[in-house]
Amino acid sequence: MKFAIAIPQFYADGEFDPEAFRAYFARAEELGFDSAWTQESMLGAAPQFGPIEAMTYAAACTERMRLGCVVFVSTLHSPVHLAKSLSSLDHLSGGRLDVGVGLGGNPRVYPAFGISAERRAARFTESIRVMKQLWTEPRVTFRGDFWQLDSASMEPKPLQKPHPPIWFGAHHPDALRRAIELGDAFMGAGSLATSGFADEVKLLRGMLEDAGRDPAGFPVGKRVYIAVDRDRARAGQRLAEWFGAFYGRPEMAEQVSVWGDTQACVDGLAAVVAAGARVLLLNPVFDDAEHLERFAADIVPKLSA
DSSP states (O other): OEEEEEOOOBOOTTOOOHHHHHHHHHHHHHHTOOEEEEOOOSSSSSOBOOHHHHHHHHHHHOSSOEEEEEEEEGGGSOHHHHHHHHHHHHHHTTSOEEEEEEOOSOGGGGGGGTOOSTTHHHHHHHHHHHHHHHHHOSSEEEEOSSOEEEEEOOSSOOSSSSOSOEEEOOOSHHHHHHHHHHOSEEEEOTTSOHHHHHHHHHHHHHHHHHTTOOGGGSOEEEEEEEEEOSOHHHHHHHHHHHHHHHTSOTTHHHHHOEEESHHHHHHHHHHHHHTTOSEEEEEOSSOHHHHHHHIIIIIHHHHHO
């Protein structure tokens, strides 16, 4: 088992505290967490920092922890720009970058980025191929439906060879097949209940075996929104407020989160592990520093026993 934490990204105007951010990561490394992850949501009322910017700052505050995003909605990016930014960040972090990609769940945002949601799965697949070729080939000639490159080069290549691990976020069986074809690992969404995650992992493992890939060599994780509080009602209310602001659906908190006292949270996380997670991405939505201490003192030891 590996234990990961969320990178704090939600700050209202003028609220960001650089000293507290640095202290959070110093303590996270001291406590032994394996990795830290952002998420991406370009548009929305929730005050969320961009993932590359947050990871870059975190890279400067850490020495050991891996840093990632699950997921970049990569179809909304130019794959050339995204490949360049991520290759640079892999160097700036000393080769500690993980890259999560996915289609995202809201095709209505596509016109805001000057593109159509039509054929978005094909656009997504092509964008991943472009990035991988730019990361691994001296010169790239690519003739796609969406992007064309003629003997183009991009330097420096990522520090990790052949490239940073690519984690997929996916739900549909076709998307899971793309994960197996193009990816290195899978991260279950925080917006999905444990039962749904278990179904996805079962389907994924079967597809891996059918494709001749060893499921044991394909890491699986899950983001878990969590609130540790002896006052279960208070924790549930704070989770609902956050889900209302971020997803527009406060009722999701009860459907997908783990919350309550220490034992309730251990039991909820144990169910996620039983469903197939080998990386637990623990994502509090309030009191990040306090939760970090509770995770290390009360949660991780019981799940590691």
